[in-house]
Amino acid sequence: MSALPTMSRRLFLGATLAAGAVGVTSCTFNSSGPDTSGAQGGDGSSKTMSFTQMMRPIDHLDPAFTGSTVPDTAWLTAGLLEGLVLLDPDNGNNQLPGVAEKWDISDDALTYTFHLRADAKWSNGDPVTADDFVWNWKRSLSPKTAKEQENDLAFGGDVYQNVVGAADFFAGKSSDFSTVGVKAKDDHTLEFTLVKPDPLFLPTLAGQTTRPLHPKTVEDHPDDWSQPENWVGNGTYVLTKWRANAGFTAERSDKYWDKDDYPITEWSGVFNDGGDPAGMVQYNADEIDLFRVNGDPDSILSDDSVADQLHLANLTQFNSLEVLNSENAILESDVRIRLALSMAIDRDAIAKVADPLKAATTLCPSGIPGYDEVTSATKFDPAAAKKLLAAAGHAGGKGIPEINIMIYDSLPWIEAVGEMWTKHLGIKYKIDQVDVGVLAEKTDQVHPADYVGFRYYHYGIKVPTMFGFTSLMPAQQRAMPTAACKKYWEIDQDKKLSGAEKIKQQKALMKKNWWPAYRKYADLVEKAQNATDADQIQKLAVQAASALEQTHVDIPILWSGYTFMIKPDVKGLKPTSYMDLLFNLKNVTIGE
Numbered sequence: 001m002s003a004l005p006t007m008s009r010r011l012f013l014g015a016t017l018a019a020g021a022v023g024v025t026s027c028t029f030n031s032s033g034p035d036t037s038g039a040q041g042g043d044g045s046s047k048t049m050s051f052t053q054m055m056r057p058i059d060h061l062d063p064a065f066t067g068s069t070v071p072d073t074a075w076l077t078a079g080l081l082e083g084l085v086l087l088d089p090d091n092g093n094n095q096l097p098g099v100a101e102k103w104d105i106s107d108d109a110l111t112y113t114f115h116l117r118a119d120a121k122w123s124n125g126d127p128v129t130a131d132d133f134v135w136n137w138k139r140s141l142s143p144k145t146a147k148e149q150e151n152d153l154a155f156g157g158d159v160y161q162n163v164v165g166a167a168d169f170f171a172g173k174s175s176d177f178s179t180v181g182v183k184a185k186d187d188h189t190l191e192f193t194l195v196k197p198d199p200l201f202l203p204t205l206a207g208q209t210t211r212p213l214h215p216k217t218v219e220d221h222p223d224d225w226s227q228p229e230n231w232v233g234n235g236t237y238v239l240t241k242w243r244a245n246a247g248f249t250a251e252r253s254d255k256y257w258d259k260d261d262y263p264i265t266e267w268s269g270v271f272n273d274g275g276d277p278a279g280m281v282q283y284n285a286d287e288i289d290l291f292r293v294n295g296d297p298d299s300i301l302s303d304d305s306v307a308d309q310l311h312l313a314n315l316t317q318f319n320s321l322e323v324l325n326s327e328n329a330i331l332e333s334d335v336r337i338r339l340a341l342s343m344a345i346d347r348d349a350i351a352k353v354a355d356p357l358k359a360a361t362t363l364c365p366s367g368i369p370g371y372d373e374v375t376s377a378t379k380f381d382p383a384a385a386k387k388l389l390a391a392a393g394h395a396g397g398k399g400i401p402e403i404n405i406m407i408y409d410s411l412p413w414i415e416a417v418g419e420m421w422t423k424h425l426g427i428k429y430k431i432d433q434v435d436v437g438v439l440a441e442k443t444d445q446v447h448p449a450d451y452v453g454f455r456y457y458h459y460g461i462k463v464p465t466m467f468g469f470t471s472l473m474p475a476q477q478r479a480m481p482t483a484a485c486k487k488y489w490e491i492d493q494d495k496k497l498s499g500a501e502k503i504k505q506q507k508a509l510m511k512k513n514w515w516p517a518y519r520k521y522a523d524l525v526e527k528a529q530n531a532t533d534a535d536q537i538q539k540l541a542v543q544a545a546s547a548l549e550q551t552h553v554d555i556p557i558l559w560s561g562y563t564f565m566i567k568p569d570v571k572g573l574k575p576t577s578y579m580d581l582l583f584n585l586k587n588v589t590i591g592e
Contacts, residue, residue, distance in 0.1 A: 049590055050266040051570070054279050054291035057245040057271040061226040063211040064140040071562075071579045072292075074208035078581050079267060080235040080250060081211035084114050084133070084190070085202065087581045089574040092316070092464030093369045093538075095202055099128055099212075099234065100190070109197035109532040116188040121255040122214050123231070123238045130184035135215040137163075137182045141170045159204045164193045171500075197530055199467040199537050207462070207580040211235075236585065237267050247271050264585045276300075283565050289590065290570065292582065293563040300565070301355065309568060312356045313561040313575040313582075314367035316461045319357070320554040321405065321417070321454035322475050325485040328401065328449040332482065335517070336392040337400070338552040342378040343385035344424040345417055350557060354413040360556040363474070364545045367561060367577060370466045373542045377549035378556070382424035389425055397426030404453030405429060406443070408436040414456060417557065444477075446486050457554065462579050466541040470525050475553040476510055476518070484513035521547035 055072045063077050085103070088094035100114035120128035139145055141160070161167040164181030168174040181193030194201060204210070213225070214232035221230045231239040236259065237250035247270045252262055270288065272278050279291040280300070293300065293310065301307050323331050323338065331337055347359035361379075364371045386395075394400050403421065407414055410433065418429030432453070434442055443455050461469050477488050491497065491505050514522060524544035531537045548554075561577035569591045575583045 048265050049263055050268065051264045051290075051585060051588070051590060052268040052270070052288050054272050054282060054288045055269045056294075057273050059244045061239075061242070063208050063213065064136075064145060071582055074580045075582045076248065076269065077208055077211055078235070078584060079237045080231075080233045080239060081213070082120075082235045083205055083207070083211045084116075085206045086584075087203070087206045087464075087576075087578050089576045089578075089581070089583065091369060092203075092367065092468070092578070093466075095206055098206070103202075105202075107532065110194045112192040112194070112201065113185075114190045114192075116190065117257060118188065119257040120234065121257070122234050123253045123255050124214075125255060126214070126216075126232075127187070128212070128234050129187045130190040131187070132212050132215055133190050134177075134182050134184050136210075136212040137180070138177045139213075139218075140209065141166055141177075141180070143170060143172045159198060159200050160209075162195050162198050162201070164195055197532055199465070199529060199531075199541075200463050200471065203463045203465060203468065236262050245271055258586075261586050263587070263589050267585060279565070280306075283567075286567075289567045290573075291565055293565060297356065297563055306565070309565055310356070311564045311566050311575055313564065313577045314464075315358060315365040315559040315561045316367035316464045316577040317560045318360055318363050318365050318459050318461075318556060319558040319560055320360075320363060320457050320459070320474075320556050322457040322554045323478060324404075324406065324443065324447060324451075324453055324455055325445070325478050325482060326447040326449065326452045327482065328452050329482045330400065331452055331454075332478075334392050335552050336388050337394065338555065339378065340385040340389040340392070340425060341403075341421060341427070342552060342555045343381050343388065344420050345555070345557065346380045346420060347557060348380070350413045350416055353416055354411075354558055356563065357558040357560045360559045362545070362549055363554055363556045364466070364469050365461070365559040365561075367559075368461065368464060368466055368469050370538060370542055375546040375549065377546075377552065385424060397428075400425075400427050401450070401452045402428045402430050404432045404451055406432045406434060406439075406453060406455040408434060408439045408456075411456070413558070444492070445489055446482055454555070458560070460577070460579055464578055466538055466545065467528055470521075470528065470541045470544040470548065473522065473525065474548075476514075476522070477506070479515050479518035479551060479553045480510065480513040484509060515551065515553075517547070517551045518553065521551060 055075065058073050058076060060073070061077060061080070063081060082098045084098055084100040085095040086098040088096050097117070099116050099120045101117040102115050104113045105111070116128065116130060122128060161170060165174065165179040166181070169177060169180050183191045185191050212234065214234070217230060217232045218225045224230055226242065228239050228242050233239065236253060236256050238253045239248060239250050241249035247268070249266065249268045252259060252265045270282070272282070276293055276295045279293070282288045283291060284306070297310055300310050325332065351357055351359040358366070361376045362371070362374045364374045389395065389397070405414055405418060414431060418431065421427045421429055457474070459472060459474060461472065478485060480488070488506055488509055491502055491509070494502065497505070521544055524540055524547055528537050528540035528544055531540055562575065562582060564575045566573060566575070570588065571590070572588045573583055573585070
């Protein structure tokens, strides 16, 4: 289907978007904003250029709360609010200047000093100051704020509470925020002091939860600061229309320091929980320029008229089979069995079934800088897998119980994995599809002896660096003998213990009982965290990633990323799979 001419589509959109939304989503939000014919284009002209997308429903704009629709909430706030640094869509290891035009890190990696640009302005013309960031950190770490809603800034734990004094302030042990290591040295100098080095600190500052709100606006309008008539932001776009779970419209801010690099003058979103079919209805009707595909894209790929408009972003996610704990510890006690199962999987064949996902050579996906330096510990070699299984005393699968694969959704390629085990190793399998509501409960336990297997796991790497990957510590609570795993979950269910005490006891239990291969991996992660040189951090993180492969606690299957439908007349857009930024509109044009 050919797209309507660009200008016709834009003029048509304002009159029809509300009707289209009603027909598809029962939503009456009209995203067409006020007349912006006087807005200045990026080249100084008076041209209006609009961009409209579909998102999952978003119910709030508070950056301190992740909400239920991450990354969509983070996606929206990235255009309305700007933090100290920005994510680089071309390189996860790189942070770009945001409100801070430059920064210094002390030799011991404990002090970060940010120098704010003089031309950073709020949309009402107020200067953005270091005190604004201090105010936001105090608000986000406040126990009162955290009680209102699960607060990622506080509960994110290690990264944020690694700031000196932050943990005690959040826990209510101190009410004096001056004891927290977030200081405004002057209007344009902001300093953080950490308890210990943390390679995640700087990239985390590019994320949603540290994007600032305008202090005076929140103080003057504590209950309705997010309404367009009150909204004051410091991002590229200014909110002009907003309805929770319905949609938004925003216009380019004439106060934003980098506005000339953003030709799009109006940015709109329609919130839709009707899934991909509803998205395609709006997309094919030329009502939206982009939407993120959440489900199986087979129907899109089979439609020649739009298949080439499906774009797979950089791969920062991995799909694996993670071992489950059982009273029958056959999988946990002998790594050769897990390795044999891994070597019996033809990932290239699986990738054809799971297109556009890609075959994984390791757990570390190709969107992570340095992924190709990670040493793989598996490959498709069914003959070697048979020999390995026989050496473990299970020739032809003898003595291996039926292997369960626990999933929460129907995935054709999961069936293909099981068929490969049966074909190459003589091992039977069973797909255990459970309701997503009980998935955690069924995962986080030691299963009875008649239940042995794996859980399908899909990990998204929040901080797209090698250390961000290795610090995930996947399956850390499962890479132990059965007795230790039982104790772990007993601690978890002990209502007499505080949350902090549970974590303390569980960490001590894991460190004492991890499999030797997993302990080697964990030790390397700790060394990387304590390193102060960027090259050394990268080197140790690669070594840790390679050590993780040797544990075979997670069997890598596929790499994935977010997929998008993007109209052909949208030029210059760089979609990513970063959870805190799916794309920005810098240098993006439509129909030029």
